Amino acid sequence: MRLDGRRRGGTERGGVISSEAATAEGRVEVRDLTKTFGSVTAVDSLSFTVEPGQVTGFLGPNGAGKTTTLRMALGLITPDRGTATIGGTPYAALPRPATRVGAVLETAFHPGRSGRDHLRVYCRAAGLPTRRADDVLAQVGLTPAGGRRAGGYSLGMRQRLGLATALLGDPRVLVLDEPANGLDPEGIQWLRGFLRHLAHDQGRTVLVSSHLLAEVEQTADRVVIVGAGKLVREGSLAELRDESAGTVLVRTPASAQLAAALTGAGAAVESTAPDALTVTGMTTEQVGAHAFSAGVELHELRARTTGLEEVYFRLTSGAEQYAATGGGAS
Numbered sequence: 001m002r003l004d005g006r007r008r009g010g011t012e013r014g015g016v017i018s019s020e021a022a023t024a025e026g027r028v029e030v031r032d033l034t035k036t037f038g039s040v041t042a043v044d045s046l047s048f049t050v051e052p053g054q055v056t057g058f059l060g061p062n063g064a065g066k067t068t069t070l071r072m073a074l075g076l077i078t079p080d081r082g083t084a085t086i087g088g089t090p091y092a093a094l095p096r097p098a099t100r101v102g103a104v105l106e107t108a109f110h111p112g113r114s115g116r117d118h119l120r121v122y123c124r125a126a127g128l129p130t131r132r133a134d135d136v137l138a139q140v141g142l143t144p145a146g147g148r149r150a151g152g153y154s155l156g157m158r159q160r161l162g163l164a165t166a167l168l169g170d171p172r173v174l175v176l177d178e179p180a181n182g183l184d185p186e187g188i189q190w191l192r193g194f195l196r197h198l199a200h201d202q203g204r205t206v207l208v209s210s211h212l213l214a215e216v217e218q219t220a221d222r223v224v225i226v227g228a229g230k231l232v233r234e235g236s237l238a239e240l241r242d243e244s245a246g247t248v249l250v251r252t253p254a255s256a257q258l259a260a261a262l263t264g265a266g267a268a269v270e271s272t273a274p275d276a277l278t279v280t281g282m283t284t285e286q287v288g289a290h291a292f293s294a295g296v297e298l299h300e301l302r303a304r305t306t307g308l309e310e311v312y313f314r315l316t317s318g319a320e321q322y323a324a325t326g327g328g329a330s
């Protein structure tokens, strides 16, 4: 595979980048990460991997431990246990970290300074050429506002400025904490396209946190879902979608007889009322055919599709129960 050396930053051999080396360099690995604040276990033995070339959504309800995890990955908090590495190296040990990882956690800036000057200050601090300020302003569509006081920026413009700051060192890895906060629908649309471009076209690693699945659903290729500091799911969005595949609802006066027939044919059957069954693993046509063969009268037969949002809610509400009953004790 032929890649752009500046972007991918891999091992160059006669103009051809070793994609394996480039992949390893952009990989974020979290292993057994744990952090306790007093009696609250904010992050609890958390392990997951984030690969380059994809947008990974880091999801979980408020207080699930996302920000704490990201702060540990960026060397801002010391874990009690475990490691977070970027290309195999903890953030604190990275040479010229701004060129390896760009992060948007919270956007702090001097309100009287222009967006461009804010970026130039960062360039100087990170040892980067100040012309990068104009490059990244253009990348995030802020060029026309670059000379204006950042204090007068809208929330959406501040988010763009934060993203521009993260991009200054042209890093392979981007870590963004709730970047859609404060963006209007047009801004959200732009952000989605931009994050996909950074990952899919430029091969960067993009890790983006949110407490709303809907926010990352159209952007993310993979998701890492946490609840009460623990991993509840790691996988592709396609896998999660499979899980949201439908169930079939049946009403019949002979529910026990039909349940036996369907179970015998390999479906998972749950009795939800004396005359109602929820069937997983079969289509409505299959359920109807089995009912017909078994001579069972049906009063209702319909497909019910579980939304992705519902699967996410189910996964994370379990974690909240855990938090309410046993969380924070370990």
Ligand SMILES: Nc1ncnc2c1ncn2[C@@H]1O[C@H](COP(=O)(O)OP(=O)(O)OP(=O)(O)O)[C@@H](O)[C@H]1O
Pocket: 037, 040, 041, 042, 060, 061, 062, 063, 064, 065, 066, 067, 068, 069, 210, 211
């Ligand atoms: N510095 C701190 N001191 C005490 N408790 C903290 C501290 N930082 C985080 N916590 C607690 O750790 C838990 C996880 O918080 P964290 O901010 O990491 O969650 P989050 O998933 O990012 O939530 P949100 O979506 O609301 O930002 C919460 O119970 C929070 O109150």
